[in-house]
Amino acid sequence: MSAPTYPEMIVVGLLQGVSELFPVSSLGHSVLLPALLGGQWAADLDMSAQGSAYLDTLVAMHVATAAALVIFFWRDWVRIVGGLLTSIRDRRIATPDQRLAWLLVAATIPVGIAGIALDSVMRQYLGKPVPAASFLVLNGVVLLVVERLYRRQRHADPEATTVMASVSTEVASDVRLSRLGWWEAIGIGACQILALLPGISRSGATMAGGLLRGLRHDDAARFAFLLATPAIAGAGLLKLPELARPEMHSAIGPTIVGSIVAGVGAYVSVRFLVRYFETRTLTPFAVYCVLAGLGCLGYFTLVQS
Numbered sequence: 236m237s238a239p240t241y242p243e244m245i246v247v248g249l250l251q252g253v254s255e256l257f258p259v260s261s262l263g264h265s266v267l268l269p270a271l272l273g274g275q276w277a278a279d280l281d282m283s284a285q286g287s288a289y290l291d292t293l294v295a296m297h298v299a300t301a302a303a304l305v306i307f308f309w310r311d312w313v314r315i316v317g318g319l320l321t322s323i324r325d326r327r328i329a330t331p332d333q334r335l336a337w338l339l340v341a342a343t344i345p346v347g348i349a350g351i352a353l354d355s356v357m358r359q360y361l362g363k364p365v366p367a368a369s370f371l372v373l374n375g376v377v378l379l380v381v382e383r384l385y386r387r388q389r390h391a392d393p394e395a396t397t398v399m400a401s402v403s404t405e406v407a408s409d410v411r412l413s414r415l416g417w418w419e420a421i422g423i424g425a426c427q428i429l430a431l432l433p434g435i436s437r438s439g440a441t442m443a444g445g446l447l448r449g450l451r452h453d454d455a456a457r458f459a460f461l462l463a464t465p466a467i468a469g470a471g472l473l474k475l476p477e478l479a480r481p482e483m484h485s486a487i488g489p490t491i492v493g494s495i496v497a498g499v500g501a502y503v504s505v506r507f508l509v510r511y512f513e514t515r516t517l518t519p520f521a522v523y524c525v526l527a528g529l530g531c532l533g534y535f536t537l538v539q540s
Contacts, residue, residue, distance in 0.1 A: 256460065265293060283363050292489070298475065303499070335413040364535045374435050377439075425444075442517060
C-alpha cells in the first residue's frame with residue numbers, strides 16, 4: 236500500500252482542521268472525500284484497509300487540531316488548570332474556575348473509556364462511504380431536531396446582562412458553564428462518544444447536548460470546544476507512537492505538512508465559530524449534512540452499484 240502524498244495530506248489537513256470543529260464530522264468527510272475522488276486518492280486514503288497509514292496521519296492531525304484549540308483558548312486553560320491545581324492543593328471546590336476544571340475532567344471520562352474500547356472497531360467496520368454518508372444524514376437530522384426543541388424551551392438568561400456585565404465575555408461564559416450539574420456535564424461530555432461513528436460530528440453532538448440542557452448557543456459551543464481539547468489530544472497522543480511504524484517512514488513528511496495545515500485550519504475555524512454562535516444556530520450545518528449525506532448516499536448506492 237502506497238503512502239499518502241503531499242497534495243493528499245494538504246487537502247486532508249485542511250479538511251480535518253476545518254471539519255473537526257464545524258458540526259459536520261471530520262471523520263465522515265475524511266472517509267467520503269477520498270472515495271468521491273476515486274483513483275489513487277481512494278487507494279491511499281482508505282481508512283478501513285488493513286495496515287492503512289491514513290488513520291495514523293489523521294491521528295497526527297488531531298494532535299495539531301488540539302494544539303490550535305489550546306492556543307486559541309490559552310487564557311481559559313491558564314485559569315482552568317490553575318483552578319484544578321489550587322483545588323487539589325486546598326482539597327475543595329470553591330471558585331467557578333475550580334468547578335469548571337473538575338466538570339471538564341468528569342465530562343471527559345466517558346469518551347475516554349469508549350474511545351479506548353471502541354475506536355478501532357468503529358473505524359474498521361464503519362469507516363466506509365455508505366455508513367459515513369448515512370451517519371452524516373443522521374447528524375443533520377439530529378441537529379435540526381435539537382434546534383427545534385431548543386426554540387421551544389428557550390428562555391431568557393437575566394444574569395447574562397446584569398451580574399455578568401462587569402467581566403469579559405469569556406469569563407462570563409465560563410462562570411455560566413461552571414453552574415452545570417455534575418451529571419449534566421457528564422451527559423454532555425458523553426455525547427462525544429457518538430463521534431466515534433464516521434459522519435457524526437463531535438462538536439455537533441456536544442453542542443446538541445448542551446442546547447438540550449438549556450445552554451445558549453455560544454456557551455454550548457464554548458463547552459464543546461473546551462471538552463474537545465483533552466479528548467482530541469488524549470486520543471491523538473495515545474496513538475502517536477504508531478507513527479513510528481516502519482511502513483510509516485515515507486509518510487512522515489506529508490503527515491507533518493498536513494498537520495501544520497490542519498492546525499492553521501482549526502485555529503481559523505474556532506475563531507470564526509466562537510463569533511458565529513454568539514448570534515446564529517446549527518441549522519445551516521444541519522441542512523448541509525442532510526443534503527451532502529443524501530447526495531453521497533445516492534452516489535455510492537446507485538451510481539457506483
